[in-house]
Amino acid sequence: MKKFLLFFIMLCLWVGKAQAQFAGGNGTVGNPYLISTPQQLALLGTGNAIDLYFKLMNDIDMDGYLTTMSGWTPFTLYKRHLDGANFTIRNFYSNQDSDEVGLFSTIELGSVKNLRITIKAGEKVRGQKRVGAIAGYAHNGSYISNCYAEGNVEAGDDKVGGIVGEISNTTIEKCKTQTRVRNSGINLQGIGGIVGSAFNSCLISECVSDGVLFTNFTSYVGGIVGTCSFTQVQNSYFKGTHITPFGSPNSELYYFGGIAGSATNSVFLNCYASATIPPYPFQIAGGVLAHSTNISTCTFTGCFWDSTTTGVSTSLGGTPLTFAQTQTPSTFTNAGWDFATIWHAHPTYFDNRPFLRNECYELT
DSSP: OHHHHHHHHHHHHHHHHHHHHSSSOOSSSSSOEEEOSHHHHHGGGSSSOOSEEEEEOSOEEOBTTBOSSSBOOOEEEESEEEEEEEEEEEEEOEEOSSSSBSSEEEEESOEEEEEEEEEOTTOOEEEEEEEOSSEEEEEEEEEEESOEEEEEEEEEEEEEESSEEEEEEEEEESOEEEEEEEESSSOOOOEESSEEEEEEEEEEESOEEOSEEEEOSSOEEESSEEEEEEEEEESOEEOOSBEEESSOOOSSOEEEESSEEEEESOEEESOEEOOBOOOOTTEEEESSEEEOSOGGGOEEESOEEEHHHHOOOOOSSSEEEOHHHHTOHHHHHTTTOOTTTTEEOBTTBGGGOOEEGGGOGGGO
């Protein structure tokens, strides 16, 4: 009883202090703490209170606030929820020699939605393992929706993605990246436009990657996800400009897939890839999927790749299309794609090829 009373008193003290430090709100779902400055953004990682809600009031420019070489110090978002309200965190960067690096180091039982992050020109979000613009690692029922990342994201060792480095039991939906994702080390097992590695009951839905993926040495690289198991990837596509090794290729194989580099026990539904994939030495490329230790555990429904644009003729799953076929909506609607609420095609955008309605509202 005494321990509970002490915890309650500490919680009340933190809430009272927080109300004075934020721009408004009381931390409830109906009246979230309001954030308008970098200093208030950093408060998300303070205190022990849980089930708190936060919301941005405006764009937040980190220029002038981040002045050291290491930049932003990531922290865990545990049972807390951030609504970016479609505002942007600008000039962001975090240069760490540790694992789990991003705006948040980890997200557990928490959520981030409606947030845009642009990484400062000449800077990066960099760590060792599990690196992403939004978070290094998200797990245990976390949820990330309608987020956007732009800029350089780099891992020195393993698992790097434009949005999150690695996820487990997590949903990521309606996210877009225009990032340059790369590794600077060896034997990096997961590089993805959205997620580096996904395992254990994950869903990646309605996401698009329009960035550049660099790799070096033995790696699994995917336009959407680098490696995945027990994961469903649906209604997502990769339209990055090209994939190229970072540094000189060596004699070890690396795998690139238009959607996933490597997968087992996973479902791919209504996905496609339309990117330039140069035929580098020691690269094994797949239009949708490049590698699997047990392909019989994966299913592919309504998945395609543009064999004209990618230059890739084979894949462990999916169907090749010519560029002209990708410009014909019936190619996709005949495969069960939803052009009423999820997909769209327009002659003035993306050459009349399918794109997601959540990325270009003015054309829908």
